[in-house]
Amino acid sequence: MNRIFWLPALMLAFSGLANGVALGADTTAVITIHNGKFEPSELRLPAGVRSRITVRNQDAFPAEFESIPLSREVVVPPRGEVSFFVGPAAVGRYEYFNDFNHDMKGTVVLEAAGGQ
Amino acid sequence: MLATAVILFREVLEAALIVAIVLGASRGVAGRGRWVLAGIGGGLSGAALVAVLASTAAAMLTGEGQALLNAAILLTAVCMLTWHNVWMSAHARELKAELSAVGAEVQSGSKPLTALAVITAMAVMREGSEAVLFLWAIAAGGEGRTSMGVGALVGVGAGVLAGGLLYRGLLRIPVRHFFSVTSWLILFLAAGLSAQAAGFLNQAGLLPALGQGLWNTSAWLDQNSLAGQLLHILVGYVASPSGIQILFYLATLCVILFLMYRPRWRSL
Numbered sequence: 001m002n003r004i005f006w007l008p009a010l011m012l013a014f015s016g017l018a019n020g021v022a023l024g025a026d027t028t029a030v031i032t033i034h035n036g037k038f039e040p041s042e043l044r045l046p047a048g049v050r051s052r053i054t055v056r057n058q059d060a061f062p063a064e065f066e067s068i069p070l071s072r073e074v075v076v077p078p079r080g081e082v083s084f085f086v087g088p089a090a091v092g093r094y095e096y097f098n099d100f101n102h103d104m105k106g107t108v109v110l111e112a113a114g115g116q
Numbered sequence: 117m118l119a120t121a122v123i124l125f126r127e128v129l130e131a132a133l134i135v136a137i138v139l140g141a142s143r144g145v146a147g148r149g150r151w152v153l154a155g156i157g158g159g160l161s162g163a164a165l166v167a168v169l170a171s172t173a174a175a176m177l178t179g180e181g182q183a184l185l186n187a188a189i190l191l192t193a194v195c196m197l198t199w200h201n202v203w204m205s206a207h208a209r210e211l212k213a214e215l216s217a218v219g220a221e222v223q224s225g226s227k228p229l230t231a232l233a234v235i236t237a238m239a240v241m242r243e244g245s246e247a248v249l250f251l252w253a254i255a256a257g258g259e260g261r262t263s264m265g266v267g268a269l270v271g272v273g274a275g276v277l278a279g280g281l282l283y284r285g286l287l288r289i290p291v292r293h294f295f296s297v298t299s300w301l302i303l304f305l306a307a308g309l310s311a312q313a314a315g316f317l318n319q320a321g322l323l324p325a326l327g328q329g330l331w332n333t334s335a336w337l338d339q340n341s342l343a344g345q346l347l348h349i350l351v352g353y354v355a356s357p358s359g360i361q362i363l364f365y366l367a368t369l370c371v372i373l374f375l376m377y378r379p380r381w382r383s384l
Contacts (some may be wrong), residue, residue: 027323028248030304062170062249068339069329069356071315074182075246077170078253083179086323089328097197 014071026085027051031106033076034058038106039099047091047110056081063104067096070108121274127247128275130349131159134239136279137305138197138232140286141204141298144165144211147231148330156235166245180320186242187320190313192320193238196231197306197310199300200373203228205376208295245270253341299376301350308352314364315354326359 027046031053032039045051055065057076065082066073070089076082086094091110098104135152142148166185170177175187204211207216254264271339289297317323332355339355352365 007321052321061253064246068334069332071329071354071356071358071361072319073315074319075170077177077249080170081178082182084319085180087328088325099126101119109272 020079026053030056032052032056032058033063033098033104036101036104038104041106042109043106044109044111045087046113047112050085050087052083052085053108054081054083059097062100064099065096066099067094067108069094070096072096073099117263117267120250120264121271123250124268124271125274126182126271126345127243127250129271129278129345131243132275132279133282133346133349134193134305134355136283136286137298137301138200138235140283141200141295142228142232143287143294145229145232147229151229151233152236155159155236156240158214158233159225160239160244162237163244163248166241167248170249178184183316183320184322187316189238189242190309190316193235194306194310194368196228196235196238196312197302197309198270199225200228200231200235201302201372202375203231203297204295206342206379208299212291212295217263268312275375279301303369303372304351305349306372307365308348308350310368311352311354311357311365312360314360318358318360323360326363328358329356330359330362332356 027049029045029051031043031045033055036059043053055063055074055076057063057078057080060078061077063076063077064073065076069092070086072084072086074082074084085113086108087110091108094108096106096108135156139148139152166177170182195274251268254268286294286298314323318325334355337353337355338349339345339348339353342355344355354361357365
């Protein structure tokens with residue numbers, strides 16, 4: 001019975017190792033939820049590096065930031081904020097939406113570093 | 117009202133399907149109903165607690181805390197599903213005999229009853245906390261409260277109904293094939309949850325993505341469609357998975373299969 005606990009133990013060991021790798025300077029950005037809208041509706045970030053996005057909810061209603069192409073899913077409490085990492089990912093447009101209100105949408109645009 | 121019903125339905129569906137599968141898979145194990153009920157109760161309490169913490173923007177759930185909590189819940193559920201499946205593979209023959217003969221309860225070995233309660237509690241807690249947070253916000257905002265309340269009831273009712281239908285459907289499988297079907301269901305369920313956990317650990321910056329969005333099958337099957345969502349719950353369908361998710365999915369499949377079939381290999 002004890003043997004089945006090997007799996008999470010291995011996973012944790014691996015995540016511990018990866019933690020050391022993950023430390024470093026990341027690009028940071030903020031998306032604000034205000035009056036039922038994501039601002040900015042188009043967030044520009046460099047491609048090919050990891051970025052840290054903070055979603056700040058100024059409304060009185062909870063939101064769930066969800067992106068299928070970025071495979072990200074996070075609940076943002078009313079008047080609260082949540083952070084998460086994205087990437088490194090390729091140049092492109094990555095759509096996201098509020099899973100609690102599908103009319104609220106936005107895009108993260110990953111651009112080539114330094115280029116226009 | 118409809119929007120509320122749809123949101124609540126989606127939140128409840130995942131927990132309801134997982135509970136239906138573990139209830140089906142533990143068919144014939146005496147005392148399971150009580151433990152699953154205890155799990156649902158514990159899960160609801162946990163969900164309420166998480167929602168309260170979230171709404172007060174507790175440090176635990178801001179920053180990367182939420183992703184870590186999700187990953188911990190999911191990995192606990194994966195361990196319990198593994199234990200459950202390994203136990204079931206060792207006792208399926210007795211359970212089968214009992215189901216066809218209606219005899220005494222299965223006595224041998226420690227029954228995976230705590231596993232049942234924990235799996236149920238984890239599933240209910242994870243999906244429930246979002247539902248509770250959403251419902252709470254509805255209750256707090258005055259306008260259209262009644263219609264949203266009705267919508268919420270309809271959504272929760274439909275989710276529970278879907279779980280009930282799956283359970284009834286499972287019971288119709290002939291006893292001969294029953295436990296192999298349910299153990300395969302649990303195998304893929306566990307692999308999918310493990311991949312979700314990997315996604316959350318990557319989201320929190322603890323695991324490398326190993327390639328974000330290796331492919332995107334959204335054009336073929338939208339993950340937000342009903343079919344996409346059902347497949348996401350049951351077999352872990354992700355339209356645009358990262359490398360680490362695929363790695364966790366395959367590793368979990370291999371480990372559970374190895375543990376399930378090892379006794380058989382040994383006896384050869």
